[in-house]
Amino acid sequence: MDYWRKSNKVFLSFGIPPTIWLFAFFLGPLFLVWGLSFGEKQGIIRVAITGTLENYLRALQPLYLQIFLKSFWYAGLTTFFCLVISFPVALAITFVSDRWKPILLLLIILPFWTNLLIRTYALIAVLRTNGYLNDLLELIWQSADSGLRILGLGDWNLLGERFHRFELLYNNFAVVYGLVYVHLPFMVLPLYAALDRMDRSYIEVSLDLGASQWRTFLSVIVPLALPGIISGVIITFIPALGTYLTPDLLGGTDSQMIANVIERQFKSANDWPFGAALSFLLMYLTFFALSVRALLTNHDEKGLA
Amino acid sequence: MKMNPKNHSQLSRRYFLRGLGAVAAGLTFSPGKGWSSEEKRLNFYNWDTYIGETTLDDFRTATGIEVSMDLFADNDELFSKLKEGNPGYDVIVPSNDFVERMIRANMLVKLDHSKIPNFNNLDKAFQDAAFDPKRAYSMPYMWGTVGIGYRKSKVSKVPDSWASLFASSEYSGRIALLNSPSETIPIAMKYLGHSINTADSEVVQTVEDLMIKQKKHIKVFAEDNGQDLLLSGEVDLTMEYNGDIIQVQEEDDDIAYIVPKEGTLLWEDCLCIPKGAPHSENAHAFMNYLLDGDAGALIADFIQYATPNAAAKAKLSDEYRNNPAIFPTDEVLGRSESSKYRGEAMQRLFDEAWTRISAA
Amino acid sequence: MSFRSNNPIGPLDYSRRTWMKLILLGTFVFLYAPIITLIAFSFNDSRRNIVWRGFTFKYYEKAWNNSSLVEAFANSLTIALFSTLISVVLGTMTAILLWRFRFPGKAGYEGLMSLPIVIPEICLGVAMMAFFSRIGWPSGLHWPLNLGAITIAHISFSFPFVTVVVRARLASFNRELEEAAKDLGAGEWQAFKDILIPHIRPGLIAAALLAFTLSLDDFVITFFTSGPDTITLPIKIYSMIRFSVTPEVNAASAVLIAITLIMTSFALWFQGRNGNQP
Numbered sequence: 001m002d003y004w005r006k007s008n009k010v011f012l013s014f015g016i017p018p019t020i021w022l023f024a025f026f027l028g029p030l031f032l033v034w035g036l037s038f039g040e041k042q043g044i045i046r047v048a049i050t051g052t053l054e055n056y057l058r059a060l061q062p063l064y065l066q067i068f069l070k071s072f073w074y075a076g077l078t079t080f081f082c083l084v085i086s087f088p089v090a091l092a093i094t095f096v097s098d099r100w101k102p103i104l105l106l107l108i109i110l111p112f113w114t115n116l117l118i119r120t121y122a123l124i125a126v127l128r129t130n131g132y133l134n135d136l137l138e139l140i141w142q143s144a145d146s147g148l149r150i151l152g153l154g155d156w157n158l159l160g161e162r163f164h165r166f167e168l169l170y171n172n173f174a175v176v177y178g179l180v181y182v183h184l185p186f187m188v189l190p191l192y193a194a195l196d197r198m199d200r201s202y203i204e205v206s207l208d209l210g211a212s213q214w215r216t217f218l219s220v221i222v223p224l225a226l227p228g229i230i231s232g233v234i235i236t237f238i239p240a241l242g243t244y245l246t247p248d249l250l251g252g253t254d255s256q257m258i259a260n261v262i263e264r265q266f267k268s269a270n271d272w273p274f275g276a277a278l279s280f281l282l283m284y285l286t287f288f289a290l291s292v293r294a295l296l297t298n299h300d301e302k303g304l305a
Numbered sequence: 306m307k308m309n310p311k312n313h314s315q316l317s318r319r320y321f322l323r324g325l326g327a328v329a330a331g332l333t334f335s336p337g338k339g340w341s342s343e344e345k346r347l348n349f350y351n352w353d354t355y356i357g358e359t360t361l362d363d364f365r366t367a368t369g370i371e372v373s374m375d376l377f378a379d380n381d382e383l384f385s386k387l388k389e390g391n392p393g394y395d396v397i398v399p400s401n402d403f404v405e406r407m408i409r410a411n412m413l414v415k416l417d418h419s420k421i422p423n424f425n426n427l428d429k430a431f432q433d434a435a436f437d438p439k440r441a442y443s444m445p446y447m448w449g450t451v452g453i454g455y456r457k458s459k460v461s462k463v464p465d466s467w468a469s470l471f472a473s474s475e476y477s478g479r480i481a482l483l484n485s486p487s488e489t490i491p492i493a494m495k496y497l498g499h500s501i502n503t504a505d506s507e508v509v510q511t512v513e514d515l516m517i518k519q520k521k522h523i524k525v526f527a528e529d530n531g532q533d534l535l536l537s538g539e540v541d542l543t544m545e546y547n548g549d550i551i552q553v554q555e556e557d558d559d560i561a562y563i564v565p566k567e568g569t570l571l572w573e574d575c576l577c578i579p580k581g582a583p584h585s586e587n588a589h590a591f592m593n594y595l596l597d598g599d600a601g602a603l604i605a606d607f608i609q610y611a612t613p614n615a616a617a618k619a620k621l622s623d624e625y626r627n628n629p630a631i632f633p634t635d636e637v638l639g640r641s642e643s644s645k646y647r648g649e650a651m652q653r654l655f656d657e658a659w660t661r662i663s664a665a
Numbered sequence: 666m667s668f669r670s671n672n673p674i675g676p677l678d679y680s681r682r683t684w685m686k687l688i689l690l691g692t693f694v695f696l697y698a699p700i701i702t703l704i705a706f707s708f709n710d711s712r713r714n715i716v717w718r719g720f721t722f723k724y725y726e727k728a729w730n731n732s733s734l735v736e737a738f739a740n741s742l743t744i745a746l747f748s749t750l751i752s753v754v755l756g757t758m759t760a761i762l763l764w765r766f767r768f769p770g771k772a773g774y775e776g777l778m779s780l781p782i783v784i785p786e787i788c789l790g791v792a793m794m795a796f797f798s799r800i801g802w803p804s805g806l807h808w809p810l811n812l813g814a815i816t817i818a819h820i821s822f823s824f825p826f827v828t829v830v831v832r833a834r835l836a837s838f839n840r841e842l843e844e845a846a847k848d849l850g851a852g853e854w855q856a857f858k859d860i861l862i863p864h865i866r867p868g869l870i871a872a873a874l875l876a877f878t879l880s881l882d883d884f885v886i887t888f889f890t891s892g893p894d895t896i897t898l899p900i901k902i903y904s905m906i907r908f909s910v911t912p913e914v915n916a917a918s919a920v921l922i923a924i925t926l927i928m929t930s931f932a933l934w935f936q937g938r939n940g941n942q943p
Binding site: 348350352353354373374375376377378382385386389390392393394530532533536537549552553555556557583 | 711712713715716718733791794795798799804805888889891892893894895896900901903904905909
Binding site for chain 2: 041066169
């Protein structure tokens, strides 16, 4: 890593455009809302910025902390499942021929070019009680049952008297399923970016030295992919924390996430100061999690070096 | 004269028609004093599928004013969007309580009734409103009820009481309620025998307790898609707006709609002009056009909502006029109320109660 | 794991192993089951996407003739295109900056750069709306300038995602290569163009795909930054929720998928024919 003065022209030409953009078109707007979080509602529209901490104190009530905790848990579960599914997928993409690579990448991202709402409705059509997944399971059940009948075991009702359709929607399972569905490419793409054309000689050496495939995977491939894993976890976990449409449409009566509460503050409750305070609290908590992560990885890197 | 929307792409024809429209306007309307001085444009901010198929084209033909329609999904969105200033809309369509809220927040323009002669087409009952005395700021556009949509073959008897949703285990796991504190809580109040506009924190508390107790029997708090849940068989009873249920009835005869005997929440969507509207003359002309008997009849016939326009209603079929899901009986109406603006403190109370109900 | 297959599988042929194929297949079933459903419903002779009522093409015709849908579609694609281009440039610059240089306050700068990922959408949407209304952003401009505010907002929340993805790729870059090139007389720009960019190309592609997807699918922030006459596809679709989304939208989505697939196959065929595969 260079100290910036060593080639300050390069440093400035890379640094200035994004910095200007960030300040003008992101931090500027954000500052307005940050101010709101220290404000008090006066009447229907007006908010007076009084420097009050009341909004933050209200956001720290057990009611909201409990929802925060739950949201972190579900976002964490989502990230975990995304990682488990994405890793082999990304690995497979990096190992296919160059001809197939763009096709597979595109196939991964293509479902996400249809609108989220439409996709979620389609997901509902697949998962609902009278949906296609249940239809399929019933078909399998019926053939298994008639198979048993042919074997003369029909009277025993080994598979139950009739097929009971699963209630897959409107519960927390559906929320996590939906979140994984929505966030999968956020994990696959950075993993692919990190792994593509990795130096295969490491893997060959490891295998030649007699390490098992699994061992090689853990001690060679995963460390190579680590920057990708970290990036993937960040851009999966955080957006998952902020999603409200998926819990709204797939969740049951107890699937309220913190993003749903925040959304209501900016809409039906018309309480922007409180909404802003909740949003910033969520951001502070996320930063805290990220910095813990940064401390841990720095520690690891030192340990490795 | 009607114009087929399919001809949109044919520019020459479109311009020709627009010219023709301007001539026609000059002939049929006595030219309003100011409207010709404005550019012939209008920005209409509306709900989706909430206007006649050809209304905007007909209006352009009649007046030469080009209407561009943008869409919002609910009142909260509309309100949030205009709160920081009007980005350029001329006519908006908020519901009754939001009209009142926007009047209080000084967000609406006072209407010039002399430019809306078709006001006289309105049913007498709609020429005045509690939320907007003398209709100073709003014109009624469509109205309706919130009730129970249900699957006839799956209920033991007609669910003519809100108790089926709020206090019964008979339909456990087959019920959907609206995921909206400002509809569901007032209706629960109505069920408990209070007014929809009760401003009493203890009543809110009672509703909260009632709903937390009933929660295990409720399958989902639906995002205004209860009609889809009903149609797909996910639930058998749903709290919904009448118009939504009417639309799925066309698909499935087994679905019915009822306003429970306790009475219900009436809603009314209104046409208003937000402060800062760049084309307020055109906006008045447009409102006047929508209240025209023929134009209003075309709209109501297409979207199948109850029109407050007596002249339009008279032109429509018996089937429409006698549909109990569109026009509830006077008896039901007598027990129902429209919600008023509750004030910001009540709004907060509602929201906190809803957060607790959902978290319980 | 099957090592007993007749064709010997090399130790690195992960993609030819059965278990790997099964995982890929499973993932694609997971991803595409809803997509196939929604395409199927675009042929459904019913106004809503719930119950199958028979086959029809009429929603394709309707979608094509629905001028507001086509306009929304065109607007969305335009915004996504511009937003992706600028986000990739800005995001890559940031990634290189953070990867290559040490400078005072770097940790804080990194934190600021990741803020757009961290902030809840609706909060950013409201912030953007307040911002544009306060600086008096003009409305009623001509196409495509009327999409300016939306595009700016999309770039603001997309480019940090690009940064994160490109940085993951940069981690594997061997700086000695660049140094060697510079020793051989390559300028800063030439080394950047001929050595660094080719290396991070997979990252750029992945990031561009992500930025395009984020922009195309955004509703909340778009809603709050849109003015009159700037309808986008998500806004159109979300406003339909009150009455139910009609199969026209499915038809439009199916067309987008088909166009993408056709264009990609064509590009691949073209690439294969010219034989200039990387």
